[in-house]
Amino acid sequence: MYSDKVMDHFMNPRNVGEIENADGVGTVGNAKCGDIMKIYLKVEDDVIKDAKFKTFGCGAAVASSSMATELIIGKTLDDAWNISNKAVIEALEGLPPVKVHCSVLAEDAIHEAINDYRVKKGLEPIHVEHKDLHGCEEE
Amino acid sequence: MKRLVYMDHAATTPTSTEVLNEMLPYFTEKFGNPSSVYSIGRETKSAIEKAREQVAKVLNADTNEIFFTGGGSEADNWALKGVAMANAGKGKHIITTSIEHHAILHVCEYLEKNGYKVTYLPVDKDGLISIDELKNAVTDETILVSVMFANNEIGTIQNIAEIGKLCREKKVYFHTDAVQAVGNVPIDVKEMNIDLLSLSAHKFYGPKGVGALYIRKGVKIQQLIHGGGQEKSRRAGTENVPGIIGLGKAIEIACLDIQGHAERLIKLRNKLIEGLIEKIPHTRLNGHFEKRLPGNVNVCFEFIEGESLLLLLDEMGICASSGSACSSGSLDPSHVLLAIGLSHEIAHGSLRLSLGEATTDEDIDYILDVLPKIVERLRNMSPLYEEYLKKGGAVNV
Numbered sequence: 001m002y003s004d005k006v007m008d009h010f011m012n013p014r015n016v017g018e019i020e021n022a023d024g025v026g027t028v029g030n031a032k033c034g035d036i037m038k039i040y041l042k043v044e045d046d047v048i049k050d051a052k053f054k055t056f057g058c059g060a061a062v063a064s065s066s067m068a069t070e071l072i073i074g075k076t077l078d079d080a081w082n083i084s085n086k087a088v089i090e091a092l093e094g095l096p097p098v099k100v101h102c103s104v105l106a107e108d109a110i111h112e113a114i115n116d117y118r119v120k121k122g123l124e125p126i127h128v129e130h131k132d133l134h135g136c137e138e139e
Numbered sequence: 140m141k142r143l144v145y146m147d148h149a150a151t152t153p154t155s156t157e158v159l160n161e162m163l164p165y166f167t168e169k170f171g172n173p174s175s176v177y178s179i180g181r182e183t184k185s186a187i188e189k190a191r192e193q194v195a196k197v198l199n200a201d202t203n204e205i206f207f208t209g210g211g212s213e214a215d216n217w218a219l220k221g222v223a224m225a226n227a228g229k230g231k232h233i234i235t236t237s238i239e240h241h242a243i244l245h246v247c248e249y250l251e252k253n254g255y256k257v258t259y260l261p262v263d264k265d266g267l268i269s270i271d272e273l274k275n276a277v278t279d280e281t282i283l284v285s286v287m288f289a290n291n292e293i294g295t296i297q298n299i300a301e302i303g304k305l306c307r308e309k310k311v312y313f314h315t316d317a318v319q320a321v322g323n324v325p326i327d328v329k330e331m332n333i334d335l336l337s338l339s340a341h342k343f344y345g346p347k348g349v350g351a352l353y354i355r356k357g358v359k360i361q362q363l364i365h366g367g368g369q370e371k372s373r374r375a376g377t378e379n380v381p382g383i384i385g386l387g388k389a390i391e392i393a394c395l396d397i398q399g400h401a402e403r404l405i406k407l408r409n410k411l412i413e414g415l416i417e418k419i420p421h422t423r424l425n426g427h428f429e430k431r432l433p434g435n436v437n438v439c440f441e442f443i444e445g446e447s448l449l450l451l452l453d454e455m456g457i458c459a460s461s462g463s464a465c466s467s468g469s470l471d472p473s474h475v476l477l478a479i480g481l482s483h484e485i486a487h488g489s490l491r492l493s494l495g496e497a498t499t500d501e502d503i504d505y506i507l508d509v510l511p512k513i514v515e516r517l518r519n520m521s522p523l524y525e526e527y528l529k530k531g532g533a534v535n536v
Binding site for chain 1: 243442443444446447451454472482483487488519520521522523525526
């Protein structure tokens, strides 16, 4: 069901944990749906120096979080913002159709974390329409 | 070599060597069509009748009340659709439960689309229906009550004899999906007033793709598969001869010492349940503590998700199952776990370990060693657990 890459990132997730006094934190998802993703950012000069995550979810959710943090570390905030769920899927060498929503969660979590950073810096958050691919009603 | 601990006997069991050996000649030298008049055909016909006797004996039924099918789902479909169609003149109301297998629930949905009314009885926190609620649900229009013998997920065993007694008093047919129960608990269709019963061979060390429907003599039922005159013209299609032979042998072996088999499994099961609850905080046992299948363990671990658990268990050679949404490809967790009152959050962290013939004490020790570490690993990755710890540990199981 999962590619070797997904299984590798599930079995050996990169960047698990939390960042004390993180510059930005984004939490998305809903326990009711079975997925919650939380991404922490450490930012210096508009560049993401470190990212960590915690995820409650399936194998694809963990792998998507792991890959998403790998993709954004070292990127400018603008470049990180533009990392789409498709980029996460490609980097994971594919996800089963029923698990695509996990990559969307990862994209949403990055956006939430960057917006949290912006708000903390006194900037306007960037408006974003979350793609509702979860098929699970919010509580 | 990687250790393999198979703990998913509720999903399927391996065909036993004894059963396989019984089946093998019917693929090659004893290959005659049971409908043929010549001797090799008559020989297979007679072997099928022997299997029918083996099934009938175990259920305390008559041989002419046993009909072979292509599995448990076909038997369930036949029971519901067949009774519904044959008795539509009497009424179009069926009563079932909210925790049935999809082979029942999806048929009920189909029947609802075709003008039938279905009442889905709720269950209590242990997964048991209320006999009083069943009694109140029966109307003059009711033609059938279908209540599963034992639940495939949480293992709860219903009060079948009481349900059967009530149905007989109310003159309503009683069907039970006994796919998980046969071979694990004693069943007597006469004593329990069961009118129709579904079973499937691969749940008790027989082959896959073969099952049976017990139909009490006198029950009005239409056939599901039309064609030739096999199975007394009630289920057409050339018989799955090796499968039927395997089913007969498997049921005979499974019920030879059903009590001893159950006692051994209950001991192992209870050790596993107690060990998990003791070693892993925030673990909840699902299903009735005593009225449960001998080999069924179903638990929820708070703060984690079931599919991740299954993948890590697989890495350690343990095959298990989950009622988590993600493991099924759907996004909703198991309807059974929701029906017993679990929140979505808790239901997502479910794990079913079903023990069987080959399960040993060492297997249980191995699971009790491995599983707590896996749960801890996932909890350390869980934002829900982080939140719980930051709040100082307010548990909400």
